Amino acid sequence: VGGAGSLTIPAGKALNISVTAAKNSSAGVLNNAGTTTWTGTGNITVTNGAVINNQATGVFDIQTDADISYNNGGAFPAFNNAGLLKKTAGAVDTAIGVGTAFPFNNSGTLDIQTGTLSLNGAFNQSGTGSLLNGTLNLSGGGASTGDFNIATGTVVNFNGGTHTLNAGADFTGTGTYNVGTTVTVSGTLNTSFLNFSSGLLNGVGVVTVN
Numbered sequence: 001v002g003g004a005g006s007l008t009i010p011a012g013k014a015l016n017i018s019v020t021a022a023k024n025s026s027a028g029v030l031n032n033a034g035t036t037t038w039t040g041t042g043n044i045t046v047t048n049g050a051v052i053n054n055q056a057t058g059v060f061d062i063q064t065d066a067d068i069s070y071n072n073g074g075a076f077p078a079f080n081n082a083g084l085l086k087k088t089a090g091a092v093d094t095a096i097g098v099g100t101a102f103p104f105n106n107s108g109t110l111d112i113q114t115g116t117l118s119l120n121g122a123f124n125q126s127g128t129g130s131l132l133n134g135t136l137n138l139s140g141g142g143a144s145t146g147d148f149n150i151a152t153g154t155v156v157n158f159n160g161g162t163h164t165l166n167a168g169a170d171f172t173g174t175g176t177y178n179v180g181t182t183v184t185v186s187g188t189l190n191t192s193f194l195n196f197s198s199g200l201l202n203g204v205g206v207v208t209v210n
Contacts, residue, residue: 003027009034011057019043019066025050027074032058032083039063039089043098048074054108058083065090065115069098079104082127086111087134097121101140106148110136122161125169131156138163141181150175150191158183158199165189165205 006029009015013034017023019042027048030036033055038044043066046052052068054060060083070077079096085108087094096104097120104119107127112134119137125144131154141161150156150173162182165171169187176193183189185205194209201207 005029006031008032009036009058017044019064025052025077029053031055032060035059035061037061037063038066041066044068046070046077046102048077050077052077052079054079054081054083054085056082056108060085062087062094062117063089065092065094067095067098070100070102072100077102081106081108081110084109084111085117086113087115087117088113090115092116093118093137095120097140103140103142107146110134112136112154120160123163125171131173131175144169144171144187146170147172149173150177152192165203167205 008031011033015036017038019040021042024045029051093116095118101121103122111132116135121140123138123142126146128147131150135155139160143164147170152174154175157178159180165187172190174192178195181199185203190208
C-alpha cells in the first residue's frame with residue numbers, strides 16, 4: 001500500500017499476502033475488518049507512517065516466521081489491533097517492530113498457537129484485551145490503561161523497556177507474567193504466576209499472586 005491511500009478489507013472478505021521477498025508499505029493504511037492471511041518467508045517493511053488497523057471484526061493470521069520491520073524511513077508506523085491477531089504457522093518467532101521499533105496498540109485478542117510473538121516497540125493496552133495461547137515477548141516498554149487477561153498456560157515476558165500499568169489498567173489471568181525489566185504498576189497486576197528475574201517492579205498500585 002503506497003502513497004496516502006488506504007486498502008480496506010470489509011467483514012466477510014479476505015486478503016492473502018504471500019511474501020517471498022521483502023514487501024514495503026509506504027504511508028498507506030490497511031483497514032482489515034475481514035480476514036488477512038500472511039504467508040511466505042519474506043518480511044513486510046512499513047515506512048512513512050504506514051498503519052495497519054486490524055479492526056474489531058478483523059482476523060490477522062500470521063502463517064510465517066517472518067517479521068514486520070521499520071527502517072527509519074519517514075514517520076513512525078503503527079500496528080493497531082482491535083480484533084484477533086493470531087499466529088497459526090511457523091515454529092519460531094515473528095517480531096513486529098524489527099529494525100527501529102514502533103508501537104503496537106492493543107484492544108483486542110492475541111492467539112499465538114505456534115512459535116512466539118515479539119513486540120519490539122511499545123505495547124499499549126487500552127480497552128479490553130486477552131492472550132488466548134502461547135508466549136508473548138514485550139520488549140519495548142509501553143503505557144497501558146486497559147484490561148489484559150492471559151489464559152492458563154500462556155506466558156507474557158516483560159523483557160525490555162519500561163512498562164507502565166497506569167491507573168485503571170488491570171493485567172490479570174491464570175498464565176505466567178515474567179518480569180525482567182522495569183514494570184511500574186499504578187493499576188492492578190493480578191496473576192496466578194509471577195516470576196521476577198531482574199529489573200524493577202514498583203509503583204503505587206496493587207500486585208497480587210493468587
